Amino acid sequence: MIRIKILPSTKALVLIITGVIVGVVATLTVWILANLSSSNPVQHQSDNYNESSPSIPPHSDDTLVSKVNTNSTDQIKSAVRQIDALEQLQNHFERRATLYTLVAPLSDESIAELLTRSEDQQWNLSSKIRADLQRVLLERLSSSKPIDAIQYVLDHSQDGSGIGAMLFWLFKDWANSNLAAAVENAKKLPTAIRKIAFEGILQAYTQETNEHHPQISNDFNLDKHFVKSLLDVLDFENLTDPDLVWFAVIDIVEQDLSFAPQLEGLAKQWYLSSGFDVLEGIRTSVSHYEMKVTLFSNLLRYITKSEPARAFDYIATQLELGLRWDTAPHVISEWATQDPSTAHDAVSNIDPIALREFLRKTVIETWALKHPEYVLQNLSNFHQETRTHAVTSAIESLTSESPDVAVSWVLQLEDDIDQFDAARALVSVWSQHDLNAALNWVQSESAIAEFRHFLYQTLAISMVSTDPSGAFELALTLRLANGGVGFEAEIVSQIATEDVELALTLLPKVRNGKSKGFAYEQVGDALVRSGEFKKAANLGTQLDESYHSSYYQYISYIWVNMDPDKLYAMLPDLPNAEARSKAAYALFVLYDGNDSIPQKKVESLDQYLTEIDRETLGPLAPTKDP
Structure with missing residues (x-):
């Protein structure tokens, strides 16, 4: 995998290095041209040539250049002879400098021809020189x-040798x-190698615009498909400059939550490579709230x-309220x-109070799950x-593991409120796992006599999901609450949200x-929400008239x-005057102040209002203009 590495950008250093390279190349060029001016360059050996190195078999020029275009034959022949002479040079830098000088004046046709010739194994070049030659020719x-x-x-990549580096x-x-x-053109490459091209482009770009990261994606004009291909194959763990990739893609992908896992991996690597301070760079670069x-x-x-501690303090002191909550x-x-x-203890340092209490409960839930008895x-x-x-979380955790242990703790608690909450x-x-055992305990345990009635309510609620009719029958046996409402009404309400037809059959009881x-x-509410308006309207007629208004x-309103x-x-068409009046009343409240509703439509509501509802509306009641 190619890693993105950003070269130093200090101008002074770049100028010095450039000067040294130019000087060396110029010197080498003069030296090589002088050596290559001989009629038989292969026999002239530089001072650096190793006498013990095996000699290179001479070529037949006719063999190597037989297919050369007539306009460039001499140019190719000369190039072949000079390339042969490079076998005498052991210094890699000298060979590379000579190659650059050699190919500089060649025409595109000659370059293409030499590339083709470089594949010919009859041309006895060492693997290093052949590779250097091909790279220099390709650069040219x-x-x-x-x-x-x-x-x-791409055409010569079947052996896989160096395609990544070349691209x-x-x-x-x-x-x-x-x-x-x-x-x-990078976008048109096969997915498997597209990211290599992207990395090369990215490095070239940032060497010149390293201080303008946020504009990278705009200048690239990248699309999501291209970016996805890159992110899919990037090895985040070995990425040298994750911030570079981050700023290149963030403007494109931040509004698409499907990229969240990849951005998360990129952000983690950025944090690992640069430390905690990267959080501010991430926060300011992401504008889409859900992605943030x-x-x-x-x-x-x-x-x-x-x-x-540092992560929590950052949330408490640096993030805005909405992001803090989330x-x-x-x-x-x-x-x-x-x-x-x-x-x-740390939760005490965060505001607002509502968030503080919520976080305390979150800690307690986790604490009680791991160490319920300690809690x-x-x-x-x-x-x-x-x-x-704390009590309920700990008992719930214990009950899931061992109801008997949980029972022993309920009976140990001395505070009445704690014991009630625990029970x-x-x-x-317990009733979710073993209803009969829980029911038997509620019926027989003398220590809970004072609040046994409330535990039956808890049992009934638990039974709704598994035995709704049984839950209803159990609720019917309980005494009326202080407000005069039987618990069976609450059970019917819960049943109606899942099975309104069953709830309808239970209503008469x-x-x-x-x-x-x-x-x-509650059942009428469920019918309206399921779109059965007529059935909901007619249901009310089964009630005593004294309950019609309510x-x-x-x-x-639903x-x-x-x-x-x-x-x-x-x-x-509503079934009675009370139904029509309450509907007209609700519609008028909805229409009030809404100029898009025709005045005649508003005025038409008046005919359905009872005197009591018209008086309740007072001056707001719909009337015709004088």
């Missing part, structure tokens, strides 16, 4: 015909001269594994798995506001009075928010 060809140079690499520097050089063309929440939640949770629970939950006591033994250490949460948590979880009125309203007022046009259309 890429300056005038980059597409031809790249196509040559990297070819696109890097091309980007230096024509960025737009380089990017456009996703990235920060996961990244800060990752950082919490090694720097929990990220803090993830961090505090991770911290609580490591050190719940310290995490619990129960130290209830006095918890704030009064979260003590109930409800026990029954709620609900005890009369407030219980029946409440139950009918019922139709309740469902009309209905007017679900489908006001349907309610208006059905007004004349």
